[in-house]
Amino acid sequence: MALDLMSGKLYWPTTVTDVPVYPALEEDIECDVLIVGGGSSGAQCAYTLSDTGLRVAVVEREKAGYGSTIANLGLVQALGEKMLFELVDTFGEETAIRHTKLCQQAVLDIDAAARDIPIDCEFMLRDSLYTASSQADVAKLKRDFDLLVPNGFRVDWWSEGTIGDCFPFSRPAALFMRDEAELNPLKFTLGLLEKGKERGVRIYENTGIQSHTNEPGAVVFHTIGGRRIRANHAILATGYETMEYKKEPNAVMASSYAVVSEPVEDLTEWYRRALIWETARPYVYMRTTPDNRILIGGLDEQTDVTEERDRLLSRKKERLLEGFGKLFPHIPVRSAFEVAAFFGGTNDGLPMIGKYPEYPRCSFLYAFGDNGLVYAMLLAKLLRDELTGVSNPDMSLYVVNRPTNVKSS
Numbered sequence: 001m002a003l004d005l006m007s008g009k010l011y012w013p014t015t016v017t018d019v020p021v022y023p024a025l026e027e028d029i030e031c032d033v034l035i036v037g038g039g040s041s042g043a044q045c046a047y048t049l050s051d052t053g054l055r056v057a058v059v060e061r062e063k064a065g066y067g068s069t070i071a072n073l074g075l076v077q078a079l080g081e082k083m084l085f086e087l088v089d090t091f092g093e094e095t096a097i098r099h100t101k102l103c104q105q106a107v108l109d110i111d112a113a114a115r116d117i118p119i120d121c122e123f124m125l126r127d128s129l130y131t132a133s134s135q136a137d138v139a140k141l142k143r144d145f146d147l148l149v150p151n152g153f154r155v156d157w158w159s160e161g162t163i164g165d166c167f168p169f170s171r172p173a174a175l176f177m178r179d180e181a182e183l184n185p186l187k188f189t190l191g192l193l194e195k196g197k198e199r200g201v202r203i204y205e206n207t208g209i210q211s212h213t214n215e216p217g218a219v220v221f222h223t224i225g226g227r228r229i230r231a232n233h234a235i236l237a238t239g240y241e242t243m244e245y246k247k248e249p250n251a252v253m254a255s256s257y258a259v260v261s262e263p264v265e266d267l268t269e270w271y272r273r274a275l276i277w278e279t280a281r282p283y284v285y286m287r288t289t290p291d292n293r294i295l296i297g298g299l300d301e302q303t304d305v306t307e308e309r310d311r312l313l314s315r316k317k318e319r320l321l322e323g324f325g326k327l328f329p330h331i332p333v334r335s336a337f338e339v340a341a342f343f344g345g346t347n348d349g350l351p352m353i354g355k356y357p358e359y360p361r362c363s364f365l366y367a368f369g370d371n372g373l374v375y376a377m378l379l380a381k382l383l384r385d386e387l388t389g390v391s392n393p394d395m396s397l398y399v400v401n402r403p404t405n406v407k408s409s
């Protein structure tokens with residue numbers, strides 16, 4: 001049964017006219033790589049594989065791009081919910097820095113893809129302001145700064161005074177990061193699929209996978225409609241629904257909330273329209289859109305119960321708006337769209353590629369975490385290397401059961 005991914009009123013679908021339509025699969029097919037799931041993760045895999053010469057097919061149970069991709073607020077960032085120093089504590093400095101560099105490269109790869117696709121996905125390079133939510137968090141932010149600077153990241157340390165000079169609010173300190181971005185995740189996903197289709201990727205909607213069998217030299221997927229897809233390899237990019245049939249111990253489900261405002265008149269108080277987020281956990285993050293809306297998200301709750309998630313929506317909406325009002329008291333905001341959605345993360349803070357004995361020839365793509373877009377691009381490139389016979393040592397960072405410094409109790 002499909003997971004009830006979200007409830008509420010969604011913004012991104014209102015931004016797209018002429019949504020591409022793909023046929024349902026009505027015959028048995030063969031391919032080199034089958035991608036299950038047509039969300040932003042599956043689309044990034046399809047795009048990345050589309051110029052390799054491999055025969056690629058995508059199957060989407062419902063409508064491509066309309067899973068949790070339509071709840072995504074479209075921030076494209078290299079740093080994630082786990083602070084960099086925490087990743088260092090878990091994985092060691094070399095791995096944590098390498099991961100962050102790969103995320104930074106993925107931002108550039110997303111930029112390149114956004115220019116290449118036939119749909120304008122409103123990609124914009126942005127700076128980001130990562131604020132210390134309290135005096136006690138300044139030291140944490142400083143630890144991250146001291147790791148980022150010697151490793152070549154373009155980041156400045158902002159004092160309370162500098163923040164006050166540029167924004168109408170006060171915070172004890174912040175990191176001002178360059179080379180981050182924003183986009184419209186639905187347009188991005190649809191554009192990637194359209195580009196993939198131009199290059200020969202076969203895409204099927206209303207084509208759900210219900211089971212698989214193993215054959216010599218292949219894995220065979222069986223659709224709900226009774227068709228067979230014989231593939232040399234498969235990428236399972238089924239988003240948080242993966243947890244319904246493959247319980248991965250390092251993955252964890254929570255609930256997240258978001259508000260999209262009516263367009264506001266004046267955003268001149270918002271320095272360079274930077275992405276804004278903070279050290280508090282759960283945190284609140286925000287960005288602007290080309291039509292002057294404000295997207296505010298966060299206040300995650302540790303619940304994976306649909307009723308509990310939805311019951312909290314109206315209170316979370318109020319708190320997100322109040323939080324915004326404290327930062328920008330002169331920008332009046334009214335909610336136009338609000339959503340409560342499931343949100344997957346990993347306990348150790350890094351995304352994963354799952355390979356399991358009961359699923360030979362299959363790679364599960366867990367682009368889980370607050371930077372799902374960036375993680376999916378990073379993992380898609382690793383899978384492309386693997387499937388085209390290129391040895392890439394970075395794969396070892398993302399396989400499940402990777403080594404960590406965490407001692408089990």
Ligand SMILES: Cc1cc2nc3c(=O)[nH]c(=O)nc-3n(C[C@H](O)[C@H](O)[C@H](O)COP(=O)(O)OP(=O)(O)OC[C@H]3O[C@@H](n4cnc5c(N)ncnc54)[C@H](O)[C@@H]3O)c2cc1C
Nearest residue numbers: 037039040041061067068069073074075209239371372373
């Ligand atoms: C409120 C919120 C805000 C977020 N904001 C950001 C952000 O600002 N930046 C960021 O990078 N990330 C963000 N994320 C995370 C991001 O949304 C996700 O990481 C990403 O969109 C998930 O894409 P996906 O393709 O993995 O999953 P989905 O979009 O859910 O796609 C999976 C697809 O698989 C299909 N599927 C499932 N089972 C089957 C089957 N058996 N057969 C065929 N098809 C199947 C589904 O129908 C679905 O379309 C946010 C998440 C939430 C909830």
